[in-house]
Every structure is written in C-alpha cells, then in structure tokens.
Amino acid sequence: MAVYTEVSFDEARELLRQLNLGELTALRGIEGGIENTNYFVTTEQDGRPADYVLTLFERLTSEQLPFYLHLMKHLAQHGLPVPDPAANRDGDILHTVQGKPAAVVNRLRGHSELAPTPAHCAAVGATLARMHLAARDFAQHQPNLRGLPWWNQTVPVVLPHLSTSQAALIQSELAYQNHVAASSAYAALPRGPVHADLFRDNVLFETGVLTGVFDFYFAGVDSWLFDLAVCLNDWCIDVQAGTHDAARAASLLAAYAAVRPLTAAERQLLPAMLRAGALRFWISRLWDQHLPREAAILKAHDPSHFERVLRERTRHPVTL
Numbered sequence: 001m002a003v004y005t006e007v008s009f010d011e012a013r014e015l016l017r018q019l020n021l022g023e024l025t026a027l028r029g030i031e032g033g034i035e036n037t038n039y040f041v042t043t044e045q046d047g048r049p050a051d052y053v054l055t056l057f058e059r060l061t062s063e064q065l066p067f068y069l070h071l072m073k074h075l076a077q078h079g080l081p082v083p084d085p086a087a088n089r090d091g092d093i094l095h096t097v098q099g100k101p102a103a104v105v106n107r108l109r110g111h112s113e114l115a116p117t118p119a120h121c122a123a124v125g126a127t128l129a130r131m132h133l134a135a136r137d138f139a140q141h142q143p144n145l146r147g148l149p150w151w152n153q154t155v156p157v158v159l160p161h162l163s164t165s166q167a168a169l170i171q172s173e174l175a176y177q178n179h180v181a182a183s184s185a186y187a188a189l190p191r192g193p194v195h196a197d198l199f200r201d202n203v204l205f206e207t208g209v210l211t212g213v214f215d216f217y218f219a220g221v222d223s224w225l226f227d228l229a230v231c232l233n234d235w236c237i238d239v240q241a242g243t244h245d246a247a248r249a250a251s252l253l254a255a256y257a258a259v260r261p262l263t264a265a266e267r268q269l270l271p272a273m274l275r276a277g278a279l280r281f282w283i284s285r286l287w288d289q290h291l292p293r294e295a296a297i298l299k300a301h302d303p304s305h306f307e308r309v310l311r312e313r314t315r316h317p318v319t320l
C-alpha cells in the first residue's frame with residue numbers, strides 16, 4: 001500500500017467522533033498494499049484502546065464503493081472473519097476525507113503467512129468456499145472491474161513498454177482468454193461475488209488459525225473458479241520460480257471442495273483460469289509500474305513475477 005493522501009490527526013479525530021468510535025490517540029500510515037491510502041488508527045473508547053483501519057480510496061469512486069463495503073458487512077454478518085465497515089449516525093458506511101471516499105473498519109488481529117504450509121492453504125480454501133456460498137444471497141451486483149473487459153482495455157496501454165517476446169505472450173494470452181470466455185464451458189461456470197485479490201498479504205492468521213480476510217476492493221461478480229485460481233497462484237507456488245506447489249494446492253483444493261465441490265466445467269477450466277489469474281496481475285503490475293502515481297509511501301509489486309507464473313502455467317498446465 002502507500003500513503004497517497006496525507007490525513008491530519010485533527011481530520012481523523014473528527015471522522016472517528018462522527019462514527020462514535022472514541023477519541024483518537026494514534027494515527028499511523030501503512031506501507032503494505034499499493035492501491036489505496038491506509039492508516040492504522042487507535043482510539044480510546046470507554047477507557048479502553050480500540051484499533052481500526054482508515055482507508056481513503058484513491059481510484060474507486062463513491063458509486064463503485066458501496067458494493068465492496070456492503071459485501072464486507074454481509075459477509076461479517078454471515079460469520080466470516082472480515083472487516084465490518086463503521087457507520088455514522090445516519091447509517092452511512094461510506095464517508096469523505098479530504099474530498100476522497102473513505103471508510104473505517106475494525107482492525108483484524110493476526111499476521112500474514114508469507115511462507116504458508118498446506119495447513120494454512122487448507123484454511124484459506126475452506127474460508128474462500130464459505131465466502132462464495134455466504135455471498136450467494138448478497139443483493140447488490142457489480143462486475144469484477146479488473147476482469148476481461150479491463151484486460152482488453154489495458155493491454156494496449158502497457159504494450160509499448162514490453163519487449164517483443166513479452167508483447168507476443170501478453171497478446172496471445174489475451175486472445176486465448178477471450179476465446180475461453182466465449183466457450184460454453186465458461187458460461188457454465190458457477191459465479192457470484194468474489195474477492196478476486198485473495199493473496200497471502202490479504203489474509204491474517206494467529207497461532208495457526210485464520211483470523212482475517214480483508215482488502216475487498218477488487219471484489220466483484222465473477223466465476224468462483226477465477227477467485228480460486230487467483231488464490232492458488234499466490235498461495236501454492238514457489239515464489240522465486242513461479243512453479244506450482246502440488247502439495248499446497250492439493251490441500252487448498254481439498255478444503256475448498258469439502259465445503260463446495262467443484263463442477264465438471266470448473267475442473268475442465270482450472271488450467272485456463274490459472275492462466276487468467278496470472279495474466280490479470282501481470283497486467284495490473286505493468287500498469288502500476290508504467291503509469292505510476294505520486295505517493296508518500298509506496299512499495300510497488302514486480303510485474304515479472306506474474307510473467308513467470310503465466311509462462312509456467314502455460315508450459316505446465318495444472319490439471320485436476
């Protein structure tokens with residue numbers, strides 16, 4: 001993450017008062033993540049400290065944001081360990097700070113597991129399936145804004161920055177994904193609200209127990225299989241080589257399937273969706289790299305990682 005917009009102590013204190021979350025005692029910019037401005041916030045409420053996260057949305061609009069915030073609230077109400085956006089006295093959960101849309105959520109406990117074991121992967125698989133099923137009755141609809149239409153729109157923008165072989169790969173993969181999306185097997189994929197960014201840095205664990213899933217700001221209605229593939233591509237690979245880790249993948253998939261068994265169409269299209277997940281994040285990392293935004297703090301991600309993963313997923317398809 002970054003701090004693109006600096007928030008003063010007084011501004012943060014005023015918002016927290018409006019949300020009846022106590023008196024601000026600490027405000028600290030967060031380095032993790034790259035998309036939005038995030039601050040850790042501590043207040044004193046009834047004589048006790050309480051921890052929150054203040055997010056200012058740098059790209060998403062106040063028309064797009066209600067879907068994400070209400071999806072988080074819906075999942076929290078279904079017992080999933082996700083942030084629950086704080087409402088003001090009028091019941092609004094979307095606020096404004098320095099003219100930007102903003103939200104305040106409870107800070108979830110735990111830490112990220114960046115070198116996950118098969119047991120961590122099983123917990124993620126089961127939680128992902130529970131989120132998919134819990135979101136089936138979520139009333140709002142918004143597409144995955146970083147889905148195929150965005151890939152088609154953004155590849156031409158990053159193309160001039162690529163080598164000949166990179167350009168060939170990204171264009172051939174984009175053509176392949178458009179072909180898959182037009183297939184009857186793809187049309188048969190079960191779909192609903194998905195997280196679409198369930199990387200290791202968006203999940204928290206405490207003493208081996210999964211205690212938090214956050215960063216729903218790339219969520220949208222898409223195939224559940226795409227969400228599963230994004231997860232496998234980050235939790236079940238050798239990060240240096242980009243190669244598939246069969247043991248962790250088996251653990252994640254078995255735990256997911258124990259909650260919601262995969263359909264025949266999903267089993268057939270898993271290799272294609274693993275490639276789609278790698279393509280999606282290669283594109284977004286290239287976009288962030290070549291069209292950077294001014295930031296006070298920024299730790300950008302390396303696009304070549306997902307180029308490597310895509311080449312791997314193409315050379316050695318993962319089949320079920």
Ligand SMILES: Nc1ncnc2c1ncn2[C@@H]1O[C@H](COP(=O)(O)OP(=O)(O)OP(=O)(O)O)[C@@H](O)[C@H]1O
Pocket residue numbers: 001002030031032033034035036037038053083105106107108109197201202212214215216217
């Ligand atoms: N509800 C929360 N509970 C605990 N920590 C949180 C919470 N929300 C955010 N964080 C912390 O803030 C960091 C940045 O949050 P997040 O990942 O949402 O950033 P972003 O820029 O919005 O997204 P992205 O990671 O997609 O770039 C996280 O890595 C985590 O350390």
Ligand SMILES: N[C@@H](CCO)C(=O)O
Pocket residue numbers: 034035197199218281284285301
């Ligand atoms: N999880 C993404 C960053 C937010 O989209 C990545 O690692 O590229």
